[in-house]
Amino acid sequence: MISWNNNALRDVLKEVDYAEEIYKCIQCGMCAGSCPLRHHMDYPPRKIFALLRTGNIDLVLNSKSIFLCTSCYSCIVRCPRGIHVMDIMHGLAHYAIKMGKISRKNTATFGQEFWKQIYKRGRVDEKDLSRRYFFSDGIVQGIKNALSMADMGIIMLLHGRMKLLPEKPIKGIKQLRIMLDKAEQESRR
Amino acid sequence: MEATNQNILVVGGGMSGVTAALEAAEAGYNVILVEKRPYLGGKVTQFYHYFPKLCPPNCGLEINFKRMKQNPRIRFFTMAEPVKISGKEGDYDVTIKISPRYVTEKCTCCGKCEEVCETEIDNPFDFGLSKIKAIYLPHEFAFPMRYVMDPSIVGTEEAKKCQQACPYGAIDLDMKEQVFDIKAGAIIWAAGWEPYEANKIEYYGFGEYKNLITNVMMERLAAPNGPTDGKILRPSDNKEVKKIAFVQCAGSRDENHLPYCSGVCCLASLKQALYVREKNPESEVTIFYIDIRALDRYEDFFTKVKQDEKINFIRSKIATITEEENTGDLIVEGEDTHKGEQIRMKFDMVVLATGLVPNTINIEAPDVPKDKFGFILRDDVVKGIYGAGCVRRPTDVATSVQDATAAAIKAIQSISRR
Numbered sequence: 063m064i065s066w067n068n069n070a071l072r073d074v075l076k077e078v079d080y081a082e083e084i085y086k087c088i089q090c091g092m093c094a095g096s097c098p099l100r101h102h103m104d105y106p107p108r109k110i111f112a113l114l115r116t117g118n119i120d121l122v123l124n125s126k127s128i129f130l131c132t133s134c135y136s137c138i139v140r141c142p143r144g145i146h147v148m149d150i151m152h153g154l155a156h157y158a159i160k161m162g163k164i165s166r167k168n169t170a171t172f173g174q175e176f177w178k179q180i181y182k183r184g185r186v187d188e189k190d191l192s193r194r195y196f197f198s199d200g201i202v203q204g205i206k207n208a209l210s211m212a213d214m215g216i217i218m219l220l221h222g223r224m225k226l227l228p229e230k231p232i233k234g235i236k237q238l239r240i241m242l243d244k245a246e247q248e249s250r251r
Numbered sequence: 252m253e254a255t256n257q258n259i260l261v262v263g264g265g266m267s268g269v270t271a272a273l274e275a276a277e278a279g280y281n282v283i284l285v286e287k288r289p290y291l292g293g294k295v296t297q298f299y300h301y302f303p304k305l306c307p308p309n310c311g312l313e314i315n316f317k318r319m320k321q322n323p324r325i326r327f328f329t330m331a332e333p334v335k336i337s338g339k340e341g342d343y344d345v346t347i348k349i350s351p352r353y354v355t356e357k358c359t360c361c362g363k364c365e366e367v368c369e370t371e372i373d374n375p376f377d378f379g380l381s382k383i384k385a386i387y388l389p390h391e392f393a394f395p396m397r398y399v400m401d402p403s404i405v406g407t408e409e410a411k412k413c414q415q416a417c418p419y420g421a422i423d424l425d426m427k428e429q430v431f432d433i434k435a436g437a438i439i440w441a442a443g444w445e446p447y448e449a450n451k452i453e454y455y456g457f458g459e460y461k462n463l464i465t466n467v468m469m470e471r472l473a474a475p476n477g478p479t480d481g482k483i484l485r486p487s488d489n490k491e492v493k494k495i496a497f498v499q500c501a502g503s504r505d506e507n508h509l510p511y512c513s514g515v516c517c518l519a520s521l522k523q524a525l526y527v528r529e530k531n532p533e534s535e536v537t538i539f540y541i542d543i544r545a546l547d548r549y550e551d552f553f554t555k556v557k558q559d560e561k562i563n564f565i566r567s568k569i570a571t572i573t574e575e576e577n578t579g580d581l582i583v584e585g586e587d588t589h590k591g592e593q594i595r596m597k598f599d600m601v602v603l604a605t606g607l608v609p610n611t612i613n614i615e616a617p618d619v620p621k622d623k624f625g626f627i628l629r630d631d632v633v634k635g636i637y638g639a640g641c642v643r644r645p646t647d648v649a650t651s652v653q654d655a656t657a658a659a660i661k662a663i664q665s666i667s668r669r
Contacts, residue, residue, distance in 0.1 A: 088504070090541045091586030095570025096454070100593050106586055140454065142505035142568065 070119035077160075078153035080146040084111040093137040093147050103127040107137060107147050110154070128154040129166035171198045181242060184232030188224040189215075255341035258283055259662045260435035262333055263610070265293020266648055267640025268441035269315050270655035271662070275439075276324040280663055283433060284327040285347055290393040291316065291327065293443055297376060297390075299473040299481075301648055302522040303552035308648075309392055316394045329395065334430070336616035340635030340665055341436050349429040353400035353410075357421035360388055360396055364413040364422065372401050374478075377471045380464075380486065381478035386413050386422075391476055436666035437635055439658045440619075440627060442610035444641040447502045447509055449603050455501065460574045461487040462581055462600045465501075466519050469602050473526040483530050485600040487579040492534065492600045495527055496583055498569045499540040501603035511624060513606030513645040517544045520604045521556045528559055536562045537596065539569050539585065567594065572601060607645035612636075629661070637661045 075081045087108055094106030105113065105127050113122050122128065128151050137147035155170075164170045175194045179186045192211065197204030208215075218224040232238065257280065261272045264286030272282045290296070295308040319325055328349055335346040364386045374383035376390050385401040398421075404410045405424060414422040446467050449457035457463050462485045464472070475481035483492045497520040502508035517540065524536040536559075543564070545553035556562055567585040574581055581601045587594045611625035619636050620628040627638030639658035640651035 088541060089588055090500075090568035091566075091588040092568045092570055094593065095568070095585035100586070106591070108586075108588065109591065140507070140570065142500075142507065144506040 068117055071114060071117050074114060074119060074122075074154070074157065077157050078150060080149045081114070081153065083143075083145045083150065084114050086143040086145055087111040087115075088143060090142060092140050092142060093145075096136040096140045098134060098136070099130045099132065102130055107151060110151070111145075122154060123158040123161055123163040124165050126165045127151070128158060129164075129169040131155070168195070168198070171195060181239060182231070183229055184235045184238045185229055187229040188218060190228070255666050256343070256434045256436035257281060257666055258433070258435045259437050259439065259659075259666065260285070260333075260343070260345055260433065261439045261441060263293070263441035263443055263640075263642075264288070264291040264327060264329070265441065265443045265640070266295050267443065267642075267651045267655040267658075268293070268439070269319070270652050271439045271441055271639050271659045272325050272327070273315060273318050273322070274656050274659035275663060276322045277318070278659070278663060280324065280666070282325045283435065284325060285331040285333060286327065286329050287332045287442075288389070289329050289352060289397075289399040290389045290395065291319075291329065292392075292394065294467075295648060296392065297378075297467065297474070298470045299475075299477075299526065300522060302518045303549060303555075305522065305525065312392065312394075330399075334614055336438065336614065336636075339617065343435045343438060343635070345433050345435055345438070347431055347433060349431075351402070351405075351426035351428055352397070353402075353405060353422060353424060353426050354386075354398045355421050355423050355426075356397070357419045358397045358417075359419055359421075360398065361418065362388075363416045363418060364398060367412050367416040368404070368409060370401075370404050370409055372403065377478045378465075378468045380468055380471055385409070437637070437662035439637050439639050439655075439662050440612055440642055441639040441655060441658070442612075442642055444607040444609055444645065447605040447608050449501060449605050452502050452508060452603075454570065455498070455572045455603060456574070457603060460572070460579075460581060461485075462574075462579055463572060464600065464602055466497075466516060466523065466602055466604045469523050469526075473523065473530070481530070483527055485579075490599065491531060492527065493531065494535050494598045495537070496581075496596070496598040496601045497524065497536070497538045497604055498572075498583070498601060499538065499543075499604045500568060501605050503604075503606035504541065509606045509608070509624070511606070511645070512544060514544060514546075515645060515647050516604040516606060518549055518552065518647070520602070521545065521553060523602065524556060524559075524562050528561060534561065537598070538562065538564050539567045539583070540564065541566070541568050565589075565594070607641055609642045609645075611642060634665055637665075 089108050093108055094100045105125050110122055131148055131151040141147055172195050175191055179191050196207035259275050259280055259282045261268045261284040264284055272284045276282045292312050298308050300307055330352055331347055331349045333345050334348045338344045365384045368384045368386045370385040371382040372385050373379040374381045385404040386398055388398050410424055449465050471477040472479055472483050485492050504512050520538055527534050527536055543553055565587055566589045567587050569583050569585040571584045572581055580597050582597050584595050609625045612619055620630045626644055627642050637658045639655040
């Protein structure tokens with residue numbers, strides 16, 4: 063549904079870094095044209111910007127596109143107006159989660175589990191992360207997910223990219239947590 | 252009262268420079284014109300047709316050259332460029348450098364030297380699309396009508412062979428670079444423009460793919476005196492081009508390249524689309540654009556081109572161009588922003604509509620106000636040196652001519668007001 067909500071736009075501009083740059087967009091289509099995930103997007107970035115500009119915040123926050131970004135930087139490098147497309151997409155994803163709108167649950171789950179691992183150990187335990195990610199949709203789906211990725215798991219084991227024993231926390235994990243806490247405080251200001 | 256030198260120096264012998272020189276000379280002032288290339292006429296000599304009338308540039312040039320021959324007040328030097336300007340309004344000292352041509356005024360263009368010469372070089376007149384002998388006439392309508400020897404063969408046996416072949420003794424292999432000073436009261440800088448270097452747009456792959464050319468190269472493909480005798484054949488296999496794409500704003504309106512709009516590339520592509528359609532009625536043209544900027548009276552031209560059903564307009568800034576391995580065809584990808592769809596289309600040849608970069612004052616000279624892109628501003632605070640044509644803003648031929656006339660009156664005012 064198309065709706066105009068000016069206050070909501072004001073909040074987006076306040077909460078999302080670089081969001082004011084949406085007004086520079088000339089709707090050329092370079093962002094999506096350069097994006098490796100363009101065929102999976104419901105709205106290309108330029109449309110996200112146009113929707114924001116016209117106050118259709120709900121459509122944007124419910125869009126899958128904002129959760130798809132893999133941070134490859136192609137759009138930022140090529141945008142003829144120098145818009146921080148990638149940062150805005152990430153910012154919108156964070157804002158959507160904050161507003162309780164999670165259009166791609168698995169992306170959010172993966173991101174949150176990844177972050178928890180980093181906070182806990184200072185490194186990622188591949189098998190712990192994938193277990194939590196795979197089973198986030200229940201046991202049956204979890205087994206299916208795990209089996210579909212079994213080949214890659216074996217290769218990772220053989221190359222020492224994944225270990226059978228649990229990963230140990232890094233040295234100085236407490237200092238790292240102090241830094242992460244501080245960073246989070248700063249980002250909220 | 253200080254003495255004011257009554258000479259006007261014009262830098263650049265293209266459409267703007269020639270016009271400025273003629274207008275000033277016909278008003279009774281002495282003009283010295285210097286041109287870097289071996290002939291006058293500049294970029295328009297390389298063009299097939301002008302828009303919107305689709306007439307060839309030669310006739311206009313011929314008229315100007317005739318005016319020039321009849322006017323004793325103009326002295327011009329080809330293969331010449333200024334290397335240093337000093338002084339102030341009314342009293343400039345300019346150092347001019349003339350590169351050796353190795354061919355004197357005795358040349359009758361009989362072509363005997365070219366017959367014996369074997370070395371070939373990239374033809375600068377065709378932007379490297381063809382080869383030319385190392386002693387050559389720049390083009391059929393060259394003014395002055397005289398051969399040039401490429402410095403690469405000077406000092407070789409080949410050069411001596413050419414010299415011996417000349418029945419008129421017109422080849423002087425001992426010719427040296429000359430540097431001399433001239434005095435001028437006012438200077439008109441009309442050094443023109445260069446096309447933006449398309450290989451800087453790395454996601455298009457210009458230079459890598461043979462069938463990816465620029466708009467200036469397209470002019471040569473269409474011109475009857477060009478590398479393909481006016482047939483639009485693609486460079487990889489000389490196949491007649493049936494499906495062709497024009498990619499607008501290739502590097503223009505882009506903060507990573509040229510942030511400004513060059514204003515003429517849209518019209519040039521519309522014109523070139525007509526070249527293709529006229530030469531091959533079965534051809535199909537697709538123009539990818541952000542906005543078609545055909546302003547003012549040029550909108551009629553856009554309307555005319557739009558009526559051709561075989562010319563499609565798709566609103567998209569093309570994101571990637573790749574080459575199909577066996578065929579040499581090019582695959583163009585981007586987003587159709589009207590339909591909101593991702594597109595992937597195949598073409599025989601793709602033309603990049605690159606923008607104009609000004610040949611701004613880049614030598615030791617008094618400070619002249621310029622914008623951040625190097626375009627010379629006409630500022631009434633600084634007098635004595637005036638830009639004309641594309642060094643002031645990217646523009647078409649008609650506007651350059653008007654602008655050059657304006658620059659001529661500015662220069663005349665500058666030397667006559669005291």
